[in-house]
Amino acid sequence: MKIGPKVYWRKTTGEIIYITSQIESPWAVETTKEEDVNFYPQLKGYDQDQLEVLKLEFDKYTQDFQRATGYWINPETGLIEFAYLSGGGGTDPVYQTPLTDQVSDLKARQDSTEAAMLALMDVTTKS
Structure with a gap:
């Protein structure tokens, strides 16, 4: 079974808090948000009402994660956006569709x- 990564993020800011690893194994099992919060130390201590999760398909955006200089979740759309190196020389990241x-x-x-x-x-x- 192939299970894609889950991106946990803060609803109000789009800040990504933690991304789980993708898994390919015959014994892999989908987990719930509650199970993940209890398992991953990175998710403990966050207000669960402010914590959202975006489930990605297996291998989805692998190249984008490798090439991007940053990423976040757009709180208005709930979709992931990436920042890439640009030839313009600007210092502020410009986030865009993958x-x-x-x-x-x-x-x-x-x-x-x-x-x-x-x-x-x-x-x-x-x-």
């Missing part, structure tokens, strides 16, 4: 554009 999601969106748009162009070419060549 690059893997951006690439997937661009590929889908490219496929859609190519299909539309092929359909248009087909219509114009038959005329």
Whole structure:
């Protein structure tokens, strides 16, 4: 069984408190938020009403975590955002949608554009 990591974060600020490891094992078992809070020392002492969890798919954003200079959860959307090195030389991190999601969106748009162009070419060549 493959279990993705869980990102525990503070509701009000988006601060990431702890990320569990992903697990691949035939004996792996999904755990609840309450079980994790009792197991991981990093989660103890936090107000449970202010602690949120974002469950990620197995291997989701692995490259983003490796390449990013920082990450947080956007409290308005509940989604993870990453900061990457930029050639602009700015010192403040600029958080954005994960690059893997951006690439997937661009590929889908490219496929859609190519299909539309092929359909248009087909219509114009038959005329």
